[in-house]
Amino acid sequence: MLKVAIFLLSLTPAGWLAWLTLNDQLGANPVEMLTHQSGLWALRLLLITLAITPLCTLSGWHAPRRLRRMLGLYAFFYALLHLLIYLILDRGLYFADIWEDIIERPYITVGFATFLLLLPLAITSNNYMMKRMGRAWKTLHQLVYLCGLGGVLHYMWLVKADLLNPGGYLFIFLLLMLLRFKPFTTLIRRR
Numbered sequence: 398m399l400k401v402a403i404f405l406l407s408l409t410p411a412g413w414l415a416w417l418t419l420n421d422q423l424g425a426n427p428v429e430m431l432t433h434q435s436g437l438w439a440l441r442l443l444l445i446t447l448a449i450t451p452l453c454t455l456s457g458w459h460a461p462r463r464l465r466r467m468l469g470l471y472a473f474f475y476a477l478l479h480l481l482i483y484l485i486l487d488r489g490l491y492f493a494d495i496w497e498d499i500i501e502r503p504y505i506t507v508g509f510a511t512f513l514l515l516l517p518l519a520i521t522s523n524n525y526m527m528k529r530m531g532r533a534w535k536t537l538h539q540l541v542y543l544c545g546l547g548g549v550l551h552y553m554w555l556v557k558a559d560l561l562n563p564g565g566y567l568f569i570f571l572l573l574m575l576l577r578f579k580p581f582t583t584l585i586r587r588r
C-alpha cells in the first residue's frame with residue numbers, strides 16, 4: 398500500500414507538467430518551465446532516496462527501505478525527461494550546439510556527468526543484475542552519493558545570483574551525508 402502511494406505521488410509532478418502542457422498553461426517560457434521543473438524533481442527525488450537509510454536508522458522503522466529502488470528510478474526518470482527536454486526542445490537536437498554547451502558551460506558538463514553516473518545505476522537496479530554482480534553491485538551503487546553531489550553542484554553553478562535555493566539543497570545533501578556516520582546517529586539516538 399505504501400509502495401503504491403509513493404509510486405503515484407512520485408508520478409504526480411510528471412502528470413502535472415503534462416496537464417500544464419496540454420492545457421497551454423506553462424507560462425511565458427514553456428521550455429524553461431519544463432526544464433526547471435524536471436531538473437528540480439530529479440534532484441528532489443535523488444535526495445529523498447538518499448534520505449531513506451538515515452531516516453530508517455534514526456526512527457527504527459525499516460519499511461521505507463523497500464522504496465529506495467523505486468525512488469531512485471524515479472529520480473532517473475525525471476533526469477532523463479530533463480535531458481530530453483534540453484536536447485529536443487531547448488537545443489532542437491542541434492548537436493554542434495549541445496557539444497559546445499558540454500565543453501564551455503561547466504554546469505552543463507556537471508549535469509551530463511551526473512546523468513552518465515545515474516545511467517549504470519538505473520540499468521543495474523533490477524534483481525537479476527543485483528544477483529549477477531554480487532559485491533560489485535553495492536560498490537557501483539555507492540555512486541549515488543556522487544550523483545547527489547553532482548546534482549547539487551549543477552544547480553549551484555547555474556544560479557548566478559540567488560544562491561538561497563541551491564544552498565538549501567546543498568545543506569540537505571550535506572546533512573544526509575553526516576547522518577550516515579555512525580557516531581553521529583548514535584549521538585542523536587541517545588538523546
Ligand code: HEM
Nearest residue numbers: 432433436437439440476480483508509511512548552555
Ligand atoms: C543530463 C544532463 C543535463 C543537462 C543538459 C541539464 C541542463 C539544464 C539546464 C539547461 C537547466 C536550466 C538552466 C537555466 O535556467 O539557465 C538546468 C537546470 C537544472 N537542472 Fe539540469 N541538466 C542535466 C542534468 C541534471 C541532473 C542529473 C539533475 C539532478 C539530479 C539536474 C537538476 C537541475 C536543477 C535542480 C536545475 C535548476 C532548476 C531551477 O532553476 O529551478 N540536471 N539543467
